[in-house]
Amino acid sequence: MPPSQPSPSLYTRISNDLRKRINAGEFSGAPLPSEASLAATYKTSRITVRKGLSELIQEGLIYADRPRGYFVRRRSPxxxxxxxxxxxxxxxxxxxxxxxxxxxxxxxxxxxxxxxxxxxxxxxxxxxxxxxxxxxxxxxxxxxxxxxxxxxxxxxxxxxxxxxxxxxxxxxxxxxxxxxxxxxxxxxxxxxxxxxxxxxxxxxxxxxxxxxxxxxxxxxxxxxxxxxxxxxxxxxxxxxxxxxxxxxxxxxxxx
Amino acid sequence: MPPSQPSPSLYTRISNDLRKRINAGEFSGAPLPSEASLAATYKTSRITVRKGLSELIQEGLIYADRPRGYFVRRRSPxxxxxxxxxxxxxxxxxxxxxxxxxxxxxxxxxxxxxxxxxxxxxxxxxxxxxxxxxxxxxxxxxxxxxxxxxxxxxxxxxxxxxxxxxxxxxxxxxxxxxxxxxxxxxxxxxxxxxxxxxxxxxxxxxxxxxxxxxxxxxxxxxxxxxxxxxxxxxxxxxxxxxxxxxxxxxxxxxx
DNA sequence: GAGTGGTCTAGACCACGTA
DNA sequence: ACGTGGTCTAGACCACTCG
The missing domain is CATH 3.40.1410.10 (Chorismate lyase-like)
Structure with a gap:
C-alpha cells in the first residue's frame, strides 16, 4: 500500500480513468470520447486532455485515427x-x-x-x-x-x-x-x-x-x-x- | 528515397536536430540546452520545444532530471x-x-x-x-x-x-x-x-x-x-x- | 533567489475524411 | 460543411535543487 499519492495530476486521472474503462472492454470497435467532450467532462483544456491521451498512446493502448477519433489497439501477433x-x-x-x-x-x-x-x-x-x-x-x-x-x-x-x-x-x-x-x-x-x-x-x-x-x-x-x-x-x-x-x-x- | 516530406513540423525538426547531436556524442555528462534556450534558438514557444524533447524521451534517448535539466541516457545492461x-x-x-x-x-x-x-x-x-x-x-x-x-x-x-x-x-x-x-x-x-x-x-x-x-x-x-x-x-x-x-x-x- | 522542468489555461489555424 | 485530431502561441503558477 503506497502512502497516499501526492495528488496525481489531472491528466494522470484522465488517463487512469480511461485505462480502466478500456481494460473493462468499454470501447471495443467504437472510438473513445473526443478530445472536446473529454475536456468538457473534466472541465479542463484540450491540451490537458491530449496529455492524458498521449500517455495511453505511449503505453501502446490506443491510437489516433484522424479524423475519426481515438481507438483501442488490438493485436494478433x-x-x-x-x-x-x-x-x-x-x-x-x-x-x-x-x-x-x-x-x-x-x-x-x-x-x-x-x-x-x-x-x-x-x-x-x-x-x-x-x-x-x-x-x-x-x-x-x-x-x-x-x-x-x-x-x-x-x-x-x-x-x-x-x-x-x-x-x-x-x-x-x-x-x-x-x-x-x-x-x-x-x-x-x-x-x-x-x-x-x-x-x-x-x-x-x-x-x-x-x-x-x-x-x-x-x-x-x-x-x-x-x-x-x-x-x-x-x-x-x-x-x-x-x-x-x-x-x-x-x-x-x-x- | 521518399518523395520529399510534407514539411516536417517544427518540433520534429527540433527533435531531429537534437538526436543528431546526441548521436554525435555532444552531451555526454552535460545537460542538453534548457527548454527556454531552445525556445529562443528556434524562435518558438516552450510547449513546442517540450513536444520535441518528449519525442526523445519516448525513444528512450534522454530523461529529465529536474531541476538540473535534460540528460542523455546511458545504459549498461x-x-x-x-x-x-x-x-x-x-x-x-x-x-x-x-x-x-x-x-x-x-x-x-x-x-x-x-x-x-x-x-x-x-x-x-x-x-x-x-x-x-x-x-x-x-x-x-x-x-x-x-x-x-x-x-x-x-x-x-x-x-x-x-x-x-x-x-x-x-x-x-x-x-x-x-x-x-x-x-x-x-x-x-x-x-x-x-x-x-x-x-x-x-x-x-x-x-x-x-x-x-x-x-x-x-x-x-x-x-x-x-x-x-x-x-x-x-x-x-x-x-x-x-x-x-x-x-x-x-x-x-x-x- | 535564480533557474530548472511540470502542469495548466484559453485561445488559434490547419489538414483531413465523412456525410 | 462539419467534426476530428495535429500544431502552435503567449502567457501563468508551482516544486524542486543548487549556490
Whole structure:
C-alpha cells in the first residue's frame, strides 16, 4: 500500500480513468470520447486532455485515427520460432518453411530482398571476428504479411566465404535456405548464439517497419558457428512488439 | 528515397536536430540546452520545444532530471541467460548461480521474496493445465542490484505438488534452486517452453520495477514439463529493456 | 533567489475524411 | 460543411535543487 499519492495530476486521472474503462472492454470497435467532450467532462483544456491521451498512446493502448477519433489497439501477433520457422499456433514439434506456413494460414506472404557487399559494420565485424574494412555480403530482407511489414532480416556473411555462390549473392529467395548453401560450401553450422535487446525503435526502424507510437522492437542478433567454432553468419533481425511473439523450446540443463 | 516530406513540423525538426547531436556524442555528462534556450534558438514557444524533447524521451534517448535539466541516457545492461544464470560477460559455457555471479562483479545483489497460495491466474492456469479455481503456490521475487530492481520473477507451482515442501513454501532463497526441490519431489523437468512478448509496461509494472519513460519490457513466460509432458512450473518474468540483455545458445536443428 | 522542468489555461489555424 | 485530431502561441503558477 503506497502512502497516499501526492495528488496525481489531472491528466494522470484522465488517463487512469480511461485505462480502466478500456481494460473493462468499454470501447471495443467504437472510438473513445473526443478530445472536446473529454475536456468538457473534466472541465479542463484540450491540451490537458491530449496529455492524458498521449500517455495511453505511449503505453501502446490506443491510437489516433484522424479524423475519426481515438481507438483501442488490438493485436494478433504471429508466432516467431527462431529455432524453427514461423507459425500462428502454440509450440509444436513442426519445423516448416516460412512461405509454406504463411500461405497455409490464408494470409499473403511476400518479401523484398536486396543483396550488397559492404564493409562489415562494427556490430557484425565483432561477431564475425573480421578486421576493420573486411567485406561482407549482406542479404537485407523485409518480410510482409498482407502487405504489412512484420520483420526485417539482415544476414551478413564473410564475403570470402560466399562470393562464389550464385544463390547467396542473388536477390531472390533461397528455397532450401541459406544455411544449406553454406553447409554445401563447407561451412555447416553447429551452435548459434542468440542475443536480444528490446528498446524503442529509432526513426529508420520506425520508417522501415511502419511502426506505430507506443510499440517497442526487439533486436535479435544471431551468430552461427561451425563445429570448429568459426563464425560464418551474423543475422540482425528487428521485430516489432505488436506483430510478433517469440517461442522457444529448451532442454533443461541445470538441475 | 521518399518523395520529399510534407514539411516536417517544427518540433520534429527540433527533435531531429537534437538526436543528431546526441548521436554525435555532444552531451555526454552535460545537460542538453534548457527548454527556454531552445525556445529562443528556434524562435518558438516552450510547449513546442517540450513536444520535441518528449519525442526523445519516448525513444528512450534522454530523461529529465529536474531541476538540473535534460540528460542523455546511458545504459549498461546485464546479461540474462535463461538457460543458465546471470552474468556480465558475453556468452560462455559457464553456468553459475545468481548471487555468486553478481557479487563476483562487485555489485551488491539482493532480492525480496513473497510466497502465497492463490487460484491460478488465467495465463498460468492455461499453461499448467489446471481447472478454474485450482490453487497454485506463487513465489514472487524482485531482484535488485545495488538497490535497483532489474527483474521481477513470479514462479507458480500447482499447489498439490508442492504443499509438502517447506523449501518452496517459505519466503527464503533456495540455494540449490527450486527445480532441484521439484526433482526431489518426483517432478524432474525435461523440456521448458519459453514465450516472449515485448511491450510498454503497465502502471503496475512501472511502479514495481521503477521504470523510466521510453523503456519497454519483455514478458517472459517459462513452462516446465516433466518427461511425461506434465507441466509442473510456470514462471512469469518481467525484464526492463534498459537493464537487461538476453543471450541464448542453441544447437542448429534445421539444415 | 535564480533557474530548472511540470502542469495548466484559453485561445488559434490547419489538414483531413465523412456525410 | 462539419467534426476530428495535429500544431502552435503567449502567457501563468508551482516544486524542486543548487549556490
Amino acid at each position: 504471429m508466432i516467431y520460432r527462431p529455432q524453427h520457422g514461423f507459425g500462428k499456433q502454440p509450440p509444436s514439434p513442426a519445423l516448416d518453411r516460412f512461405l509454406a506456413e504463411m500461405t497455409e494460414l490464408g494470409r499473403e506472404a511476400s518479401q523484398t530482398i536486396e543483396v550488397s557487399v559492404v564493409p562489415a559494420p562494427p556490430i557484425v565485424r565483432q561477431r564475425l571476428e573480421l578486421e576493420e574494412g573486411e567485406l561482407t555480403a549482406v542479404r537485407r530482407r523485409i518480410r510482409l504479411l498482407d502487405g504489412q511489414p512484420y520483420l526485417t532480416n539482415d544476414s551478413y556473411y564473410p564475403y570470402g566465404l560466399v562470393k562464389g555462390s550464385d544463390e547467396i549473392m542473388s536477390p531472390a529467395d533461397i528455397p532450401r535456405g541459406a544455411n544449406a548453401v553454406l553447409a554445401e560450401l563447407g561451412h555447416q553450422q553447429g551452435l548459434t548464439v542468440h542475443e536480444y535487446e528490446w528498446r524503442m525503435p529509432n526513426p529508420a526502424e520506425k520508417a522501415r517497419l511502419d511502426i506505430t507510437p507506443g510499440t517497442p522492437v526487439t533486436e535479435e542478433i544471431l551468430t552461427g558457428y561451425t563445429a570448429a567454432e568459426v563464425p560464418v553468419r551474423c543475422v540482425i533481425n528487428c521485430l516489432p512488439g505488436d506483430r510478433i511473439k517469440m517461442v522457444l523450446e529448451i532442454e533443461h540443463t541445470r538441475t | 546485464m546479461i540474462y541467460r535463461p538457460q543458465h544464470g546471470f552474468g556480465k560477460q558475453p556468452p560462455s559455457p559457464a553456468l553459475d548461480r545468481f548471487l555468486a555471479e553478481m557479487t563476483e562483479l562487485g555489485r551488491e545483489a539482493s532480492q525480496t521474496i513473497e510466497v502465497s497460495v492463490v487460484p491460478a491466474p488465467p495465463i498460468v492456469r492455461q499453461r499448467l493445465e489446471l481447472e478454474e479455481g485450482e490453487l497454485t503456490a506463487v513465489r514472487r521475487r524482485i531482484r535488485l542490484l545495488d538497490g535497483q530492481p532489474y527483474l521481477t520473477n513470479d514462479s507458480y507451482y500447482p499447489y498439490g505438488l508442492v504443499k509438502g515442501s517447506d523449501e518452496i513454501m517459505s519466503p527464503a532463497d533456495i540455494p540449490r534452486g527450486a527445480n532441484a526441490v521439484l526433482a526431489e519431489l518426483g517432478h524432474q523437468q525435461g523440456l521448458t517452453v519459453h514465450e516472449y512478448e515485448w511491450r510498454m509496461p503497465n502502471p503496475a509494472e512501472k511502479a514495481r520495477l521503477d521504470i523510466t519513460p521510453g523503456t519497454p519490457v519483455t514478458e517472459e513466460i517459462l513452462t516446465g514439463y516433466t518427461a511425461a509432458e506434465v507441466p509442473v512450473r510456470c514462471v512469469i518474468n518481467c525484464l526492463p529493456g534498459d537493464r537487461i540483455k538476453m543471450v541464448l545458445e542453441i544447437e542448429h536443428t534445421r539444415t
